[in-house]
Amino acid sequence: MAYVAVKGGETAIDAAHAWLAEERRGDTATKPLSVAQVQEQLGRAVDRVMAEGSLYDRQLAALAIKQAQGDLIEAVFLLRAYRTTLPRFAHSKPVETDAMRIERRISAIFKDLPGGQVLGPTSDYTHRLLDFSLLDEDGAVACPPPVAGETEPMPRVSDILRYEGLLEADTAGPGDPGDLTREPLAFPAGRDVRLQALARGDEGFVLGLGYSTQRGYGGTHPFAGEIRMGEVSVEIEPAELGFVIDIGDLVLTECQMVTQFKGTKTVPPQFTRGYGLVFGFHERKAMAMALVDRAMRAAELGEDATAPAQDIEFVLYHCDNIEATGFVEHLKLPHYVDFQSELQNVRRMRAAAEAAE
Amino acid sequence: MKGYNFAYLDEQTKRMIRRALLKAVAIPGHQVPFGSREMPLPYGWGTGGIQVTASILGPRDVLKVIDQGADDTTNAVSIRRFFAKTAGVRTTTATAEATVIQTRHRIPEKALRDDQIIVYQVPQPEPLWRLEPSRVETRRMHGLADYGLMHVKLYEDIARFGQVSISYDYPVMVNGRYLMSPSPIPAFDNPKMDMMPALQLFGAGREKRIYAIPPWTRVKSLDFDDHPFRAINAPHACGLCGATDAYLDEVVMDDHGGRLFVCSDTDHCAERRAAGHPGMGGTKEAAE
Numbered sequence: 001m002a003y004v005a006v007k008g009g010e011t012a013i014d015a016a017h018a019w020l021a022e023e024r025r026g027d028t029a030t031k032p033l034s035v036a037q038v039q040e041q042l043g044r045a046v047d048r049v050m051a052e053g054s055l056y057d058r059q060l061a062a063l064a065i066k067q068a069q070g071d072l073i074e075a076v077f078l079l080r081a082y083r084t085t086l087p088r089f090a091h092s093k094p095v096e097t098d099a100m101r102i103e104r105r106i107s108a109i110f111k112d113l114p115g116g117q118v119l120g121p122t123s124d125y126t127h128r129l130l131d132f133s134l135l136d137e138d139g140a141v142a143c144p145p146p147v148a149g150e151t152e153p154m155p156r157v158s159d160i161l162r163y164e165g166l167l168e169a170d171t172a173g174p175g176d177p178g179d180l181t182r183e184p185l186a187f188p189a190g191r192d193v194r195l196q197a198l199a200r201g202d203e204g205f206v207l208g209l210g211y212s213t214q215r216g217y218g219g220t221h222p223f224a225g226e227i228r229m230g231e232v233s234v235e236i237e238p239a240e241l242g243f244v245i246d247i248g249d250l251v252l253t254e255c256q257m258v259t260q261f262k263g264t265k266t267v268p269p270q271f272t273r274g275y276g277l278v279f280g281f282h283e284r285k286a287m288a289m290a291l292v293d294r295a296m297r298a299a300e301l302g303e304d305a306t307a308p309a310q311d312i313e314f315v316l317y318h319c320d321n322i323e324a325t326g327f328v329e330h331l332k333l334p335h336y337v338d339f340q341s342e343l344q345n346v347r348r349m350r351a352a353a354e355a356a357e
Numbered sequence: 358m359k360g361y362n363f364a365y366l367d368e369q370t371k372r373m374i375r376r377a378l379l380k381a382v383a384i385p386g387h388q389v390p391f392g393s394r395e396m397p398l399p400y401g402w403g404t405g406g407i408q409v410t411a412s413i414l415g416p417r418d419v420l421k422v423i424d425q426g427a428d429d430t431t432n433a434v435s436i437r438r439f440f441a442k443t444a445g446v447r448t449t450t451a452t453a454e455a456t457v458i459q460t461r462h463r464i465p466e467k468a469l470r471d472d473q474i475i476v477y478q479v480p481q482p483e484p485l486w487r488l489e490p491s492r493v494e495t496r497r498m499h500g501l502a503d504y505g506l507m508h509v510k511l512y513e514d515i516a517r518f519g520q521v522s523i524s525y526d527y528p529v530m531v532n533g534r535y536l537m538s539p540s541p542i543p544a545f546d547n548p549k550m551d552m553m554p555a556l557q558l559f560g561a562g563r564e565k566r567i568y569a570i571p572p573w574t575r576v577k578s579l580d581f582d583d584h585p586f587r588a589i590n591a592p593h594a595c596g597l598c599g600a601t602d603a604y605l606d607e608v609v610m611d612d613h614g615g616r617l618f619v620c621s622d623t624d625h626c627a628e629r630r631a632a633g634h635p636g637m638g639g640t641k642e643a644a645e
Contacts, residue, residue, distance in 0.1 A: 326400030341524035
């Protein structure tokens, strides 16, 4: 009899890991990639990994990208598994995005506005032609000197609209904001938790859902009221000090979608908002997030909630790519015990069906 | 392991999980939400079971980890290594030696004792999910013990196929109150849960739920008086040890229908072979 019970899982795993390390390094005739290079030159990947990893650390995100061979979801996974071991020593004060040191600020609803339109380092108007000169880059990049402009304050478009009372007011939720990474999701889920889930949700999933609202599945008639990107200060107020201290800066992208609302008996017609805020320069995600945030407010605003993007439970349970990838990919684990029971079951049912004929 | 707490999780997290476990034991079969952590292993690969095991493990425990009944499947190896590394506990493949057994998809053949704990990895703690996807709705159904939907599903199976078509993850009633997923164990294993002397703990990491069956608790597989629950197993003896009362895996030997049926519980099979029980080898006829 040729069969011996399969052994050697440990050896196989060790061999797989060694092979993986070799694959990651690639041809050793090329120079090893430095984490600093990833951090400096793959900035949008770093931003995405920080956003979905819920950890603002450019170097660690770059390390994760290198370790994951550029598989960004795997990099997010690495970063999150590290994040979960970190102690929580303080909660920050809410960051003030109206005090943002603006690198980019555009509004699609006003031709001009205080502070002006600032394009910043956008790829929006590049023609998507492969730049073959990058194949052989020598290091120097010609950059025109920055135009010296006076730095005038840039009030948020939402604040400008609010002067007329045409836009719904900011509402702070009751109590401290929830934290999905410490407490399990419960329903009804407040907007704080919904926004957290979207901010760390998968870019592709949120993008697709946001897009679906534009094609009739829960439409909101959105306008990009404002998109701004830049640095904000993070402040904490330790109880033992009793005053606020600045602990560092974050680059954030914020999007305020302005959407129409016909009003109710008690609320006059006005504009409502969808809100997007993510780590880094990550405009696609911030905009999609704002669309989905507004879609999920359907029930709150007395609208019919029929589309996937309006179904809070559906969105929140499926937007996390680490949960999703784990469960989708677990199908490659052995299931032969279950399959065997299904085999016997199908054989038994076939035998019963044949006997009945 | 340097830089990490005993068994990886910090003590605050363990305390949170133990509180959920105590509640779960107090309400047998009820799914308790818990603040599941992001583990360094993927969701769907045992993160719930790992968190439960990490929270109950002590330095003197002896850990056994099985997947599909076997100690040497890759994910079982990986999880056993994780605890050997992070907790430094002794590990074993012998069911009788273990104080904690973490499992995916099987219950060992050897009856468990009251000084043992079995931890199940659970992919989907909600037994009603195929019938009602909304967890808001299923939570309400559990609250009201409104399980008519599941009885109708079983009834429809019998009406259409003459039998219940569920062969694994077969729903059970715990202590006459809560409908519970036994995790995707074959229905063959369900009777072992009933009045088991060992404590049974269930961890679902991705779904953030913990539940439990205390020792000596009634666990009944759903059925009807005129269609009693029947466990399914291959109608063969183990080709290696001759066991006729153990759950069998089917190994494909060639492409002419040759099959070998072997114990899925590798420790059980090895123990029987060591005791001199012979097997009859494979079967040549197509296994219909």
